Amino acid sequence: MKKIYIATLCxxxxxxxxxxxxxxxxxxxxxxxxxxxxxxxxxxxxxxxQVVLHMDYQRxxxxxxxxxxxxxxxxxxxxxxxxxxxFVVDGVKVLDTNNVYSIxxxxxxxxxxxxxGDNSPCPYSVTNVAHGxxxxxxxxxxxxxxxxxxxxxxPAGYEEGRNRYPVFYLLxxxxxxxxxxxxxxxxxxxxxxxxxxxxxxxxIIVMPNGNVDxxxxxxxxxxxxxxxxxxxxxxxxxxxxxxxxDIVNYVDTHYRTLKTKRKRAIxxxxxxxxxxxxxxxxxxxxxxxxxxxxAAIYPMKGVKSxxxxxxxxxxxxxxxxxxRLYWIGIGEDDFLYKDNAKYTRMLDKNRIRYTYFESTxxxxxxxxxxxxxxxxxxxxx
Amino acid sequence: MKKIYIATLCxxxxxxxxxxxxxxxxxxxxxxxxxxxxxxxxxxxxxxxQVVLHMDYQRxxxxxxxxxxxxxxxxxxxxxxxxxxxFVVDGVKVLDTNNVYSIxxxxxxxxxxxxxGDNSPCPYSVTNVAHGxxxxxxxxxxxxxxxxxxxxxxPAGYEEGRNRYPVFYLLxxxxxxxxxxxxxxxxxxxxxxxxxxxxxxxxIIVMPNGNVDxxxxxxxxxxxxxxxxxxxxxxxxxxxxxxxxDIVNYVDTHYRTLKTKRKRAIxxxxxxxxxxxxxxxxxxxxxxxxxxxxAAIYPMKGVKSxxxxxxxxxxxxxxxxxxRLYWIGIGEDDFLYKDNAKYTRMLDKNRIRYTYFESTxxxxxxxxxxxxxxxxxxxxx
Numbered sequence: 146m147k148k149i150y151i152a153t154l155c156x157x158x159x160x161x162x163x164x165x166x167x168x169x170x171x172x173x174x175x176x177x178x179x180x181x182x183x184x185x186x187x188x189x190x191x192x193x194x195q196v197v198l199h200m201d202y203q204r205x206x207x208x209x210x211x212x213x214x215x216x217x218x219x220x221x222x223x224x225x226x227x228x229x230x231x232f233v234v235d236g237v238k239v240l241d242t243n244n245v246y247s248i249x250x251x252x253x254x255x256x257x258x259x260x261x262g263d264n265s266p267c268p269y270s271v272t273n274v275a276h277g278x279x280x281x282x283x284x285x286x287x288x289x290x291x292x293x294x295x296x297x298x299x300p301a302g303y304e305e306g307r308n309r310y311p312v313f314y315l316l317x318x319x320x321x322x323x324x325x326x327x328x329x330x331x332x333x334x335x336x337x338x339x340x341x342x343x344x345x346x347x348x349i350i351v352m353p354n355g356n357v358d359x360x361x362x363x364x365x366x367x368x369x370x371x372x373x374x375x376x377x378x379x380x381x382x383x384x385x386x387x388x389x390x391d392i393v394n395y396v397d398t399h400y401r402t403l404k405t406k407r408k409r410a411i412x413x414x415x416x417x418x419x420x421x422x423x424x425x426x427x428x429x430x431x432x433x434x435x436x437x438x439x440a441a442i443y444p445m446k447g448v449k450s451x452x453x454x455x456x457x458x459x460x461x462x463x464x465x466x467x468x469r470l471y472w473i474g475i476g477e478d479d480f481l482y483k484d485n486a487k488y489t490r491m492l493d494k495n496r497i498r499y500t501y502f503e504s505t506x507x508x509x510x511x512x513x514x515x516x517x518x519x520x521x522x523x524x525x526x
Numbered sequence: 527m528k529k530i531y532i533a534t535l536c537x538x539x540x541x542x543x544x545x546x547x548x549x550x551x552x553x554x555x556x557x558x559x560x561x562x563x564x565x566x567x568x569x570x571x572x573x574x575x576q577v578v579l580h581m582d583y584q585r586x587x588x589x590x591x592x593x594x595x596x597x598x599x600x601x602x603x604x605x606x607x608x609x610x611x612x613f614v615v616d617g618v619k620v621l622d623t624n625n626v627y628s629i630x631x632x633x634x635x636x637x638x639x640x641x642x643g644d645n646s647p648c649p650y651s652v653t654n655v656a657h658g659x660x661x662x663x664x665x666x667x668x669x670x671x672x673x674x675x676x677x678x679x680x681p682a683g684y685e686e687g688r689n690r691y692p693v694f695y696l697l698x699x700x701x702x703x704x705x706x707x708x709x710x711x712x713x714x715x716x717x718x719x720x721x722x723x724x725x726x727x728x729x730i731i732v733m734p735n736g737n738v739d740x741x742x743x744x745x746x747x748x749x750x751x752x753x754x755x756x757x758x759x760x761x762x763x764x765x766x767x768x769x770x771x772d773i774v775n776y777v778d779t780h781y782r783t784l785k786t787k788r789k790r791a792i793x794x795x796x797x798x799x800x801x802x803x804x805x806x807x808x809x810x811x812x813x814x815x816x817x818x819x820x821a822a823i824y825p826m827k828g829v830k831s832x833x834x835x836x837x838x839x840x841x842x843x844x845x846x847x848x849x850r851l852y853w854i855g856i857g858e859d860d861f862l863y864k865d866n867a868k869y870t871r872m873l874d875k876n877r878i879r880y881t882y883f884e885s886t887x888x889x890x891x892x893x894x895x896x897x898x899x900x901x902x903x904x905x906x907x
Contacts (some may be wrong), residue, residue, distance in 0.1 A: 175753075192575060192616035234618055235573035242612075242619045245630050246746070246751045253904045254626050259753055266748075275673065280661035283682070292656065301664070305779055336661070367647075367654040370639055372556075379844040399685055 159261045166182035173189030174228075175243035182222040182260055188241065189215045193234045200230040202511065208232075226511060227268040227331060229255035248329050250510075251320040251374045266338075268333035268518055275301030275343030279333050281323070281365075284395035285376040288388035293354055293359035295392065296323045298333050299400070300340055300347035309401045311348045311428065311525040314392070314433075315517075316355050316413025316420050322362035323354040329510050331516065339521050344430070346525040348410075349400055353392050355413075357384045381416060381441070386423045393431075405433075411525045412436025412509055415481070415512040422525075423452050429463035434470040435526050438516040439508050442484040457495065464497050470523050474516040555623040563603040563641055567611070569622065570596045574615045581611040583892065591615075595674050606638065607647040607892060610636035615820075629710050631891075632701040633835060647719075649681075649899055650712040655722030656682030660714050662704070662746075665776035669769035674735055675742035676773065677704045679714050679730035680781070681721055690782045692729045693907040695773070696738050696898075697794025697801050701756045703743035704735040710891050713898065718901050727906040729791075730781055733864045734773050736794075736801055738765045762797060762822070764831030767804045774812075781840075786814075791905050793817025795894040796862070804833050810844035815851040815905050819897040823865040838876065845878045851904050852880040855897040859888035 176183040186198055191214025198206050198218050209217040229248055232239040240247060241256040248257045261267045263317040277300045283292045316331060317325040326332040332350060339345035356377050360366045360475065397404055411432045413421040418440020418471075425432040444453045465470075475485040492499055502519055506512050557888040558566040567579055570608055572595025579587050579599050591598040597613075610629055622637040623630060629638045642648045658681045664673045684691065698706035707713040710812060713731060720726035737758050741747045744754040778785055792813045794802040799821020806813040825834045845852075856866040883900055885892050 188618070189714055190616070190618045193618070194573060231623075234615065234620075235571070237569070237571045237574070237615055237620060237622045239615075240621050240623070240635075242621070242635065243633075243753070244751075245633055245635050247628075247635075249626050252624075254621075254623065254628075261750075265845060270750060271746060271748050276664045276675075278663045280659055282659045282685070283657045294657075297702055304663070365652060367652050369651060370625075370640075372624070373626060398842060 151428055162309070175241055178258065178260065179219070179296040180222075183219050184223060184228075184239070184260070185217060185257070186221045186237065187215050187217045188232050188234070189213075189424050189480065190234050195235060197233040198230060199233055199238075200322060201228045202509075205233075205283050212494065213301065223260045224286075225260050225270050227259050227267070228258060229257045231255050248388050249373070250329060251375055251484070255283045262320065264415050266480075269334050269514060270338075270339050271334055272338055272341075274276070274337055275419075276337050277301050277333060277340075278304065279327065282399075283309055284399075285390065286388055286391040287383075288391050289357055290328075291360050292366060293323075295351060296348040297352070297396070298327075298336055299398070300336065302347065303349070303401075307401070309403045311346060311408035311410070312402050313350045313521070313524060314409075314411040314413070314421075315350055315352050315465070316400070316417030317352070318413070318415030318417050318439075319356075319377075321351055321414075321417075322356060322373075324362045326352045331513055333519065345521045348395070348525060349402060351392065351396055352376075355385050355386070355417055357409060381425075381445060382417060382448050382479055383452035385420055386427060386452045387450075389420075397514065404464075406431055407433045410434035410436070410470075410523055412438060412472070412517075412520055413440070414438040415508065416441055418442075423456075425464055425468070426456060426459040427452055427514075429459065429466050433468055434472075435468060436470075436472045436516070436520045438513050438520075439476060439479050439481055440473070440485065441481060442488045457491065460492070460497060461495065464495075471497070472502065472520055472523070473499055473510070474502040474519065476504045476506040476512045478505070479512075480508055527852075528555075533799045556622055557639055559641065560600070560704045561641065563605075563644075564600050564603060565609075565639070565641070566598060566600045567613075567622070568596050568598045569613050569615070569620065570594075570614050576616060576719075578614040579611060580614055580619075583607075583611045586614075586690070587645070590799070596755055602623050606641050606643045608638060608640050608648070608650050608895070610638045612636050624719060630705075630754070631710060632756055635649065649719050650715050650895060651720075652715055652718075653717055658682050658714060658721075659685065660708065663742040663780075664742075665780075667769055667772040669772050670738055670765070675704055676732060677708050677744060678736040678777070679708075679717055679731040679780070681717065681730070683728065684730070684782070688782070690784045692727060692789035692791070693777060693781075693783050694729050694902070694905060695790075695792040695802075696731055696733050697792070697798030698733070699794070699796030700758070700761065700799050700822075701754075702795075702798075703737060703754075704733055705743045707733045711895055711898065716895065716898055716902065720899070726902045729906060730777070730783060732773065732777050736766050736798055737761075738769060758805050761802060761834065763829050764804075764833035766801055767808060767833045768831075770805050787812055787847075788814045789884045789906055790815070791815035791851075793819060793853070793898075793901055794821070796820040796889065796898075797822055802839075806849070807837060807844055808833055810847055814849055815901075816849060816854075817851075817855070817897070817901045819894050819901075820857060820860050820862055821866065822862060823869045838872065841873070841878060842859050843875075843877065852878070853882040853883065853901055854880055854905070855885065855893070855900065857885045857887040857889065857893045859886070860893075861889055 196208040196216040208218040358378045411421045418437040425435045577589040577597040591597040599712045625637045739759040799818040806816045
């Protein structure tokens, strides 16, 4: 974002009030991110009776009409973060067509921008460090009887050397797919920045698709450009966990991986936390590091699968083998808070050691990116 | 798109006029692609005075307001093709927020959909065939003094075998970047479909970034989420052509490639055609197949570089070594038509053999996808 800062700063020093329109969009992009971390939004809609700014983590706010028909709004200073927003023009949802950056969440697309810190970039920004490669890879899942797509991050240097690397399996929530951690979670930027700054070990990050009734993200299969949906025929009923070995097998045979428990981690958000919990519990020798991010903990009513049977017994076996990290992150307003509290009480009762990280906020990407930032530096040390 | 067809068909058989709203958007997505290849667009905007549909290859058309404030429009039957569109609500450009699929062209984002054929899918659709992998790869360019990003398609089977593959370098136009052929050009889908149907050889497709003053596409560098622009500091002045060896070197050292002229192709659109022309002319032993898609032919006024000197002399040397295919595609309405005519007259004068493909239309993606469909089956036979 540095370029925008500099442009805005120079402009602000030279501008009269009437020329200030130049801050709003144009060559430097919209929204205009101002030096004090306020953000100025603008949209030209001369015929509109009302324009509302709808934005992540903020209340909806009515924008102000200027005499030329441009509606503007400047926020209070914003903390470093990735933000999404859209306009509502007389009831019609409108993306910012002066901003080419947007993020999809299930079937909702919103415009996006990033606020950096005063003296350091936001950890979700691309910075001037070595970047890992990102590939969309089709793997064979004999268990599911289909070729499926996953996203694989290989750290900077992977292509140049012969080293083997630890592997971190990073799983999305319901409504997500193999693109979610990359696009909404900024996993490649977080990894690039942590690794380059010596805060995390170089590692391969594997982001599979956890919806076993689909081969790949919406639009990437022969179903065509369908509308993404939460609804899945098979959902948290054990099949993903049972078929997960196909993914590990593909990664271990196609990449230069370290195949020991001490060099293998698994974590996920919401449904992906649930998957991480049960995959690690059913494979007690396989994962040295487990992360439950706002995790669903208990099977839904009516679900029966050996994957979910006797969790306490399985955890006892898993923890006899001492995983190096069992990390639970949850927001105080998360609708899954109570389930996580019940789960940690059970772990306490069984004298199982885990790391607990309670944040503000709820079931939201702002927290999952934060949890990833907390979790990754603890891996493979 | 099959799912949409079936849903629309079933709905159409059962519907009364009043229930027909269900065709417009909702769970099956918008726009609604009808069985007869007409498309029904809809947007709810009760307060609007006018809503216009702006669409690729069609005139702007005013939509019709229904009593509930939804504006709709059904097109004539559309030919199989990728189409982009947006609404204009009282002068405000609006993407279809019920359609998560969009395509960026420089700084313009539009909603998108694909029309399949009656009995066969559009060649730009994902079909039920084996898919190649797609990677965003950072390579070192010692000539340019930076790490840069490119997109690499490896065909289905590449990861499983030990075979070496021919390489096709596919270059974008000005305003594009390493994502253009993938997103707007549907190169991965075109390659998947041609290869699976036995119409093209399995090949590696390399899509680099032809803007030598940038490391990667907008948003993928430390410049942050800047507004993409046509303007480049260095532009068609020889530097990309001079540094192209860094790309070939990376690909030949990091992938299982066939390194002979008979197994190496280069093509590009507009500026990328210009790059392909001069890279192949300056490296007469390297490219067995050259494709100029709506190519810029002549250097801009004032540009001086040894890359562009003595083109006729260079072509004579290149053609003494008999490239297997020199393919020129141009639309009859293209603003570069005259330059291409002048160029082919010069080739004729020098008795240089080339293949000429004249299409309808102008300087547009519809043609470049079509040219790729024509060109790829002729490679590496």
